[in-house]
Amino acid sequence: MKRRLFLQSGSATSVALALTACGGGGGGGTVDTAGSAGTAAASTNTSTASTIASSTTRSAVSGPNSYPFGARLDAYVAGIMPNNVSNSSMDDSIRRAYDSWKGNIVDVPSVSGGKALRFANNYLTVSEAAGYAMLITVLMAGHDSNARSTFDALLKTVRARPAYSIPGVGQYLMDWRLEADGSSSGAAGGGWNAMDGDLDIAMALLMADRQWGSTGTWNYKQEGINTINAMKTWNMKSDGTTKGLPSPETSRTSDYMISHFRAFAKATGDTFWSTSAIDRAYELIDRMQTQFSPNAGMMPDFIVNSGSNPVPSPGGMGDGTATEMHYFVNAQRNPWRWGTDYVTSGDVRWKNVCDKMMNFFKADTGGDPARTATGYRLDGSALDRPSGWQPKGMIGPQLCGAMVSSSHQDYLNALWSYNANNFSTTYYDGELQLLPMIVASGNWWQP
Structure with a gap:
């Protein structure tokens, strides 16, 4: 089983070990228990490489950045924002955080001209990190004059390291983990993809098309569509359920990126994403909250038996x-994804889901984000509350969850203050603070 390890550091004397799946949770074939490739599972959503790569009209925009950071051209359709701080102050906090964060983007020794967001010393990067970095850089264009060149260098690495073990469409997906020099190997990612990484990569490509147009070196829109269609073939079941490894009946809740699905439907004209994928994700999450976490509104990192009898792993x-049955290092991202969708779509289903979670977090912490536990069982009991260290990757995504209702205003304000004043540049924590801060400040936008 493929998985990755990383260290989240809180202080000189406090280091917490976290696990999250960049590989095992996001494939569409089968692997044996040793992690070697098995027989590829054919998808009912057939799509050939030639169909995926069909030509798309390149978009053009005027000016170097059509949506510069801080412009807030698209007003949110629902929800609230922090009201204890001005827009300009929020923007300044984000700029400072970004300027410190971008030092983690490094050259890739084995890809000339390529860059990657550093993951760990033993492995250079993972596809999840590529997706985060591409989203952040396209959003920060206008503040960072080098945003597009950095984005293109990240994309160069993504496309230079395809998911070579996936038949037919692997060239449009990324090998989920790379060696220290940026090369692919069976010991690293093995040529398999991680859906969460490719989802963010595809979304970032669609956003790049809006930001810069697709008339340059890269046809961003077409690259995005190629990845979207490849994921439909490899990572999705015909009813809209995401598939995992080693079994297609395993589904990772943090892969339910609802606002991404809406953007994919718009870009491709394929209503599978805006109907089946979103509806099925809601069915599964509603079942987890209602039947398995009625008091806390939590959901597990992974759901198994997704077709016949969905239950926490x-x-x-x-x-x-x-730890797959807990609200932990995968599921902690969910309030960010679903709160983002609610403020940009107004779909009340995701407001209701987030409301349950945020009511629990407010009660559990007494309104103080610093008291958040490192994870939670579905009954609401804490996995751990370490002294002198806070799980910033657990706290950051709550920003977006709290945006769904004015009943969470005080907690949203507290969350903003915490994240702005306690920003981490450590991998995973930093990204799970910076991206939700961008959303909470009104600076997120759809392609």
Whole structure:
């Protein structure tokens, strides 16, 4: 089973080990228990490489950046924003955070001209990091004059390291983990993709098309559509359920990126994404909250038996860890994804989901984000509350969850203050603070 390890550091004396699945949770074929490739599972959503790569009209825009950071050209359709701080102050906090964060983007030794967001010393990067970095850089264009060149260098690495073990469409997906020099190997990612990384990569490409047009070196829109269609073929079941490894009946809740799905439908004209994928994600999350977490509104990192009898993973079936049944290092991203969708779409289903979660977090922490636990069982009990260290990657995404209702205004304000004053540049924590801060400040936009 493929999985990754990373360290989240809180202080000189406090280091917490977290696990999350960049590989095991996002494939569409089968692997044996040793992680070697097995027989590829054919998808009912057939799509050939030639169909995916069909030509798309390149978009053109006027000016170097059509949506510069801080412009807030698209007003949110629902929800609230922090009201204890001005827009300009929020923008300044984000600029400072971004300027410190971007030092983690490094050259890739084995890809000339390529860049990557550093993941760890033993492995240079993962596709999840590529997706985060591409989203952040396209959003910060206008502040960072080098945003487009950095984006293109990140994309160069993505396309230079395809998911070579996936038949037919792997060239449009990324090998989920790279060696220290940026090369692919069976010991690293093995040529398999991680859906969360490719979802963000595809979304960032559509945003790049809006930001810069697709008339330059890269046809961003076409590259995005290629990845979207490849994911439909490899990572999705015909009813809209996401598929995992080693079993297609394993589904990772943090892959339910609802606002991305809406953008994919718009870009491709394929209503599968705006109907089946979103509806099925809601069915699964509603079931987890209603039947397995009625008091806390939590959901597990992984759901198993997704087709016949969806239940929280008992462990060892998604990314191979014993924590898959908890709201932990995968599911902690969910309020960010679903709050983002609500403020940009107004779909009340995701407001209701977030409301349950945020009511629990407010009660659990007494309104103080610093008291957030490192993870939660579905009954609401804390996994751990370490002294002198806060799980910033657990706290950051709550910003977006709290945006769904004015009843969370005080907590949203507290969350903003915490994240702005306690920003981390450590991988995963930093991205799960910076991206939700961009959303909470009104600076997110759809392609």
